[in-house]
Amino acid sequence: MEELLYYPGCSLKDTAIGFEESAIYASRQLGIELKEMERWNCCGTVYSLTADNLMKQLGPVRNLVHAQEEGYEKVYTLCSMCDNTLKRSNRLVKNDPEKLEKINSFMDREEDYLGEVTVKHYLELLRDELGWDAVREPVREPLKGLNVAPYYGCMLTRPKEIGLDDPHNPTVLEDFISSLGAEPVDYPYHSECCGSYNTVEKKDIVLKQAGKITSSAAAAGADLIITSCPLCHYNLDTRQSEYIRRENSSKPVPVLYITQLMAVAYGNSDVCKFDKHAIDPREALALENKALKER
Amino acid sequence: MKLTDSDQDLVAEVEELSGENLYACFQCGKCSASCPFTDEMDELPNQLIRRVQIGDRRILQSKTPWVCASCLSCEVECPKGNDIPAIMEAVREITLRSNVDETDLRDLDTRGLPEIALVSNFRKKTG
Numbered sequence: 578m579e580e581l582l583y584y585p586g587c588s589l590k591d592t593a594i595g596f597e598e599s600a601i602y603a604s605r606q607l608g609i610e611l612k613e614m615e616r617w618n619c620c621g622t623v624y625s626l627t628a629d630n631l632m633k634q635l636g637p638v639r640n641l642v643h644a645q646e647e648g649y650e651k652v653y654t655l656c657s658m659c660d661n662t663l664k665r666s667n668r669l670v671k672n673d674p675e676k677l678e679k680i681n682s683f684m685d686r687e688e689d690y691l692g693e694v695t696v697k698h699y700l701e702l703l704r705d706e707l708g709w710d711a712v713r714e715p716v717r718e719p720l721k722g723l724n725v726a727p728y729y730g731c732m733l734t735r736p737k738e739i740g741l742d743d744p745h746n747p748t749v750l751e752d753f754i755s756s757l758g759a760e761p762v763d764y765p766y767h768s769e770c771c772g773s774y775n776t777v778e779k780k781d782i783v784l785k786q787a788g789k790i791t792s793s794a795a796a797a798g799a800d801l802i803i804t805s806c807p808l809c810h811y812n813l814d815t816r817q818s819e820y821i822r823r824e825n826s827s828k829p830v831p832v833l834y835i836t837q838l839m840a841v842a843y844g845n846s847d848v849c850k851f852d853k854h855a856i857d858p859r860e861a862l863a864l865e866n867k868a869l870k871e872r
Numbered sequence: 873m874k875l876t877d878s879d880q881d882l883v884a885e886v887e888e889l890s891g892e893n894l895y896a897c898f899q900c901g902k903c904s905a906s907c908p909f910t911d912e913m914d915e916l917p918n919q920l921i922r923r924v925q926i927g928d929r930r931i932l933q934s935k936t937p938w939v940c941a942s943c944l945s946c947e948v949e950c951p952k953g954n955d956i957p958a959i960m961e962a963v964r965e966i967t968l969r970s971n972v973d974e975t976d977l978r979d980l981d982t983r984g985l986p987e988i989a990l991v992s993n994f995r996k997k998t999g
Contacts, residue, residue, distance in 0.1 A: 628890060776985070
């Protein structure tokens with residue numbers, strides 16, 4: 578089994594535990610062992626946009642140093658926000674030796690970062706290294722007839738310098754959905770921001786936005802939505818359920834992490850920890866019916 | 873209209889913090905057209921840039937930079953290559969660096985919120 582270095586980030590150890598467990602399971606079906614980094618810290622979640630303050634680059638760069646210290650050239654991420662922050666900080670220091678030198682001289686417990694680590698998102702592993710045929714291969718429960726809306730959000734495709742697909746017309750999630758035997762749903766909110774951290778102090782904005790995104794997906798025929806961002810997941814799942822209660826509106830649309838959809842298609846939904854979701858996806862996945870039939 | 877020293881300070885500060893070229897903006901409005909949250913803002917993104925260009929320090933009181941969550945929709949649209957979220961961050965930072973936080977932990981009910989939301993919120997709203 579091929580071993581790949583994996584950076585989880587904070588959410589995958591807690592609220593998004595079903596993302597991590599399903600990713601570990603799905604990867605094994607593809608002959609890959611995700612080896613968690615021995616030492617890692619928070620990536621900072623949001624990339625610092627100020628040109629003069631290098632302090633906020635230390636978190637992400639330290640993680641790249643740890644990958645280097647553990648002897649790996651590549652580190653794989655699942656969370657879109659971690660992926661974005663690590664990639665942008667990496668790009669910054671690779672293109673600016675002076676800043677890299679300053680950061681290196683500030684960090685005294687770690688070895689110097691040489692700027693040679695590459696950060697890859699799990700979707701890049703599937704698309705570019707394994708290929709969609711390999712992703713299709715372990716499918717035991719083809720998701721035929723299941724309509725899945727891809728939700729890219731912001732961090733997978735923007736900015737273009739580090740985005741893993743075209744920011745206007747991305748296709749990686751559609752190809753991913755098709756490879757598992759489901760139908761991708763086209764709708765106009767696939768890349769529109771969910772409101773992000775405004776969910777903490779401007780909850781109302783996010784409630785409305787979650788309602789807009791999910792009802793658009795539902796109107797386009799989606800049975801469920803997939804994402805790779807734990808913050809998008811919280812907003813589209815929990816905030817959607819609150820929106821529906823408040824507005825007394827239509828049927829909820831469950832939201833799954835990408836690797837949960839893989840785990841279901843590969844025949845193991847136990848690793849998905851669906852009980853952690855605000856909107857239970859089991860009915861939409863017809864898992865309950867299947868379980869009843871098996872009995 | 874002639875800019876005073878204090879007006880020009882604002883332009884210089886925002887340019888230094890953001891690393892962007894404020895005068896490159898020719899007010900095409902693509903940033904505001906692409907922004908999903910303009911309904912919640914008191915100044916549109918292009919209006920905020922214009923106010924900085926003319927050195928109007930009242931923009932520091934605007935709600936707009938605190939609604940912007942750096943989703944980068946505008947960043948991929950700007951025909952002049954400006955990173956508008958970095959300009960928003962610069963405007964936020966001027967307030968935060970004067971030792972005024974946009975949030976007070978003591979007033980917040982954080983129960984049930986995921987860590988990813990809390991960390992990003994506090995990274996953006998505290999100095």
